[in-house]
Amino acid sequence: MSKVTQTNSIENVVVIATEGYLNKDLGEEIQQIAQKHIDEGSKIFLINLKDSKIVNSIGASILIELIEQLQDIDGQLVFCDLAPIIEKTFKIMGLTKYCTVYPSQEEAIKELS
Amino acid sequence: MNKAPTVELKLPILKNMELVATQTSEVVSKHMSLTDEQSGEISMALIEACINAFEHSETKNEVYIHFIISDDELTIKVIDKGKGFDASKIKIPEIENKINTNERKRGWGLMLIKELMDSVDFESDHTGTTLTMVKKKDNNE
Numbered sequence: 001m002s003k004v005t006q007t008n009s010i011e012n013v014v015v016i017a018t019e020g021y022l023n024k025d026l027g028e029e030i031q032q033i034a035q036k037h038i039d040e041g042s043k044i045f046l047i048n049l050k051d052s053k054i055v056n057s058i059g060a061s062i063l064i065e066l067i068e069q070l071q072d073i074d075g076q077l078v079f080c081d082l083a084p085i086i087e088k089t090f091k092i093m094g095l096t097k098y099c100t101v102y103p104s105q106e107e108a109i110k111e112l113s
Numbered sequence: 114m115n116k117a118p119t120v121e122l123k124l125p126i127l128k129n130m131e132l133v134a135t136q137t138s139e140v141v142s143k144h145m146s147l148t149d150e151q152s153g154e155i156s157m158a159l160i161e162a163c164i165n166a167f168e169h170s171e172t173k174n175e176v177y178i179h180f181i182i183s184d185d186e187l188t189i190k191v192i193d194k195g196k197g198f199d200a201s202k203i204k205i206p207e208i209e210n211k212i213n214t215n216e217r218k219r220g221w222g223l224m225l226i227k228e229l230m231d232s233v234d235f236e237s238d239h240t241g242t243t244l245t246m247v248k249k250k251d252n253n254e
Contacts, residue, residue, distance in 0.1 A: 023129065054156065056131070058164065068212050083153070084153060088157075093225070094208030094209070097208065098212070
């Protein structure tokens with residue numbers, strides 16, 4: 001089962017944590033939650049993928065749409081706790097040119113807030 | 114000459130069925146003493162190959178996966194009986210061309226497979242496609 005397990009705002013950062021396969025369904029769930037927070041004025045999003053060990057390119061493509069959307073409002077998307085194969089996949093696709101990857105949520109929050 | 118040990122899977126076209134293939138590839142990778150990094154790369158490539166077979170081949174039939182084990186490499190064949198595809202029409206995706214443009218955000222599968230595996234080959238015609246990908250056990254890249 002893939003799902004968003006937690007969404008909370010820490011300082012000015014919206015943290016979205018997931019578990020399971022980052023596929024189309026989970027990508028869309030992330031996007032819907034992010035949209036709600038964008039509508040409320042949030043601009044910085046941290047996706048914590050600690051409990052998602054596998055991804056597919058469709059899920060990752062939905063994150064590209066979110067990067068694009070955040071660029072339009074001078075926002076930012078970052079990731080933390082990526083499994084090595086997810087980080088490699090994001091690097092091959094070029095997502096890491098647009099999104100910083102942090103080793104942990106704590107380090108990301110410290111840097112962003 | 115002995116036939117190479119082969120694990121064969123037959124996957125129905127059902128949601129997330131590619132994960133069955135990755136579970137099998139993890140067992141095979143462990144059997145062959147591949148590294149965790151190699152095993153992850155194989156799983157990721159396999160997911161993309163299955164999605165291509167499920168979605169783009171438009172087949173209504175099962176997809177077959179053969180894991181052919183040898184001492185120095187793992188060969189994986191993903192076989193569908195779909196409509197086939199023309200490789201010359203596949204563009205190499207670049208994120209710069211996808212962000213802030215109308216270009217569709219998808220279309221990464223074949224590129225990922227090529228980046229993650231040591232060799233990739235395919236035969237395709239109107240009766241189906243066989244994608245063959247190889248991960249070498251010792252890769253000094």
